[in-house]
Each structure stands twice: as C-alpha cells, then as structure tokens.
Amino acid sequence: MPSQIVSLIVNGEQREFIAAPGATLLASLRESLGLTAAKRGCAQGACGTCTVLVDGRPEASCLVAVETVAGRSIRTLEGVAAGGELDEVQSAFVDCFATQCGFCTAGMIMVAEALLDANPEPSEEDVIEAISGNVCRCTGYRPIVIAVLEAARRRREQVVSR
Amino acid sequence: MAKLRGRGYASVNYPTGMNLGGDPSQALIHATTTGTFVISLSSVDLGQGIKTIAAQCAAETLGLPIENVLVDTADTDTGPHCMGTFASRGTHRVGNAVIMAAAEARAVMLEVAAEELEVDAADLETDGTGFIRLKGAEEKGIHITDLALAAHFKHGRTISGRGIYLKEPSVPVPETGEMDPDSCQAHACTAAAVEVDDETGVVEVLELYNAYEVGRALNPAMATQQVEGGAWMGVSHALFETTEPYYPSRDHGPRDFAGYLMPGPADIPVQHSLFLERPAANGPYGAKGIGEMTANAPIPAIANAIFDACGVRLDSMPFTPERVLRGLDALRRKSEEEPC
C-alpha cells in the first residue's frame, strides 16, 4: 500500500500531509503536523493521554488509522486556548492544582471539553465516568474531578453573563 | 455474608536525602539586564514542583516578587551539578543551594544600589514589590529593573551568586555501625477506613486521614498535592498493582497497561490531610523532604484496617480479593478445628 495524501480539518484549519500506510491519527498529529499536546502513553487504548476530539467525540488517537478519519474535524489541546487565552477548563486545572507532571493533562482536558459540550451541568459521577478511561499517575484524580466541576460552573456563569 | 468495616493506622519516619559519599547540589543565579533573576539548575522538575520551590526560595531571599525569578533547568550536561531528583532530597538540597546563591546575589544587588543611591548598603532594604529602599526614607529607592540596567551599563557589575549544599560523606563507625546518613527526618501517620466484602473479598478504602510533620510546608497546596497523590499510589500498591501476582512465579503477570491494574477515579477514598510544622534547623526555611514517604503509611494502615474489619492478617501486597478470601477460609477452618 503506497503512502497517501490525507486531509483533515484540525482545530478549524484544513491541513494536508502525506501519511505512511497504517499511520495513526496520533502519529500524524505529532509527526506530520507538529502538534505534540496529545501524548503517546501506551499506544493501545488503555491510558487516554492521546485523546483528541473527532467531530466532537473523544477518541484515543493512537487507535485510529488516519485515513479512516480523512476530511473529518479534529480538535486537539492546541485548539482549546483561543488566541492564547486559557479556557475555563484549562484555567480551572491550573487553579485547582489538577496537574503535576502534566503527561495526562492534554487527554484529561479534551475529555472534559467533550463532557462539558454535551452536558453543561455534570454531576460528580458524570465527571468520574468521563475521565475513567484516562490514567493519571500523579494527582490521585481528586483534584481533576474538582477542576472539571469548577470549569463547568465557570462556563455556566460565562453563559449567564454573556 | 456482609460488608465489614474496619479502621487501622500506620506511621512512618522518613529520611531526607542520603549519603552517597557526599551529596551536593549547586545553584547559580544571575540578573538579566532588566532585573529577572535566572536560577540555573540541573535539578529536573518532573512534576514534583522543584521549579516552584526554587523560585519561592530565591524570591524570599532576594526580597523580590516571584515574577522576577526564572528557573532554568534546561541542561544537566552544562548546568551546575545536581546529584539528582531522588531520596526526597530536592527541596532540601536545591532549596538550600538556591538560598545561598540568592543571598550572595542580594548582597551584590544592595552594593550596586548603594552606589547608585549614594548611601550605605547596610541602610538598604527590599520591600518585596521590586524596590530597594533606604530604611526610614521611603521616597529614596530604586526599582530592580533600573538597578539591573545601571549595574550592566553604568557600573559594570554582575549581580549574581553561587550556591551549593553539601551533605558531607559519613562513614559508619566500624564498632557500632553508627553513621549520619540523612539530613533530617519527616514523620507521618495515616489512618484508613475500609470496607471488606466477605463474599467477594473486595476491599474498598473509604477514607484516609493523613497527618504530616514536614518541617515547614513551603508551598502548602503543593505539599497537599504530594501527600494525596502519594496516598493514591499507596492505595494502588496496597490493593491493585503488581508485576508478579504469584511471586516468585511470573505467571499471570501483566504485560501492558491493559493488564496492569491501577485504581481509577471511582476508586479514590475521601482524603483529609493536615500538616504539623516543626522547622528543621538545616532545612531551607525549615523544610524537610516529603517526596517518597507519601506512598508508605497508607499501605500498612490499610492492612491493619483489613485485620480490624475481618480478622485477616495480610503481609503480602497487593491485598487482592483472592488473598482476602483465602485468609477468611483459613480463619473459618481454624474456628471449626478449635471450637471455643
């Protein structure tokens, strides 16, 4: 199978690149497009740190062959801070001390973005369920759960004040 | 069949640093033209927060806002020497080295300010907002940005400092084995509340109470993070993690993340943590190390809580459902053999 040109809409921008046969979405983002926020923890779908949004849904990008998502819309952590401003989820992660080494953080934030887009008022159980596919070795998860709930609260307040 | 509740506690004394035939760490600090103090270190921040602690120690010693401090840990090859990030030594060794470097830089900073203001350096003080002022004469002062520019372009002075902390080698006394291997010891106690399902053998940790004597918590939020993240790892070792579940046999050992069990966000106990502060004489602003110890006390505390709940005394980790059930079976057999 020859390499092929794949085109994706990444963080709102049309991007084209040459994908080797079998290249994953994760490898394409990191190596072809230089977007290194999504990390490779296990390369088998068990840790969640490679999570990006495909048409708004969180996916383990290490398991996705890139040609199967050609033309689709991909959102990565690089697309979250619009104009360099941290969004509610990111700033809540900072304020709630929800990150230590940071290796899980990109995946955690993308999962949280998808959750809050679908459910602006999540319960604690909803948050736990949403992040349950993401491994964190440092924080003990509690600060992350608190941060996502805090981000939801901030986002609702923003909507009210707009 | 029932869910049995129990409580247990355990304590730990833990050394800060170690003795490798001498254990040094260095720090160098210098001011840029605009008054940012760059700390050069080879000590790596892998999430434990050494950059934050180094910046805090430098800002406190210099008497400047933390925004004026930049920590550069870029290169272990060319940077000032550090033994490494291990043995709970970072805050203690690096903090002390940074304080020493910053004190030297502060002295130069005040000398240059004295020249610039035409006063005696001993009469100057820092106000913590970025100004160096003449004591008792608030209006006579200079901002660090202007001072650093003047130092570079007018006085030809380098505002800089060198720091090293060395834990000297200590050899055991042959007759007694006595030696001085560490610098101070931190202490902690964890109490655990667990629930044991005597039908399935599953242990659930409900609550952890952590009390830590850490010398001084230089950054209480980060210290709490370390204690509770470490306790998570303790719970994980106590109940889930192992590479050889049937040690010494390698059978059924996990080969990857999918098979290597770790608690997820739903398995986390409620934690209550507090700090007791008894500053250590040789610690940076009194701090001791609390890196590694945070995973220790929860494990025996959970073992004791399991014993309290159901009478099973486990001495191999992890405390899996299989081990709990085998323990319960043994207790039952014993009570059948020797009816009271």
Ligand code: FES
């Ligand atoms: S790298 Fe994709 S799930 Fe771990």
Ligand code: FES
């Ligand atoms: S912050 Fe280190 S893995 Fe989550």
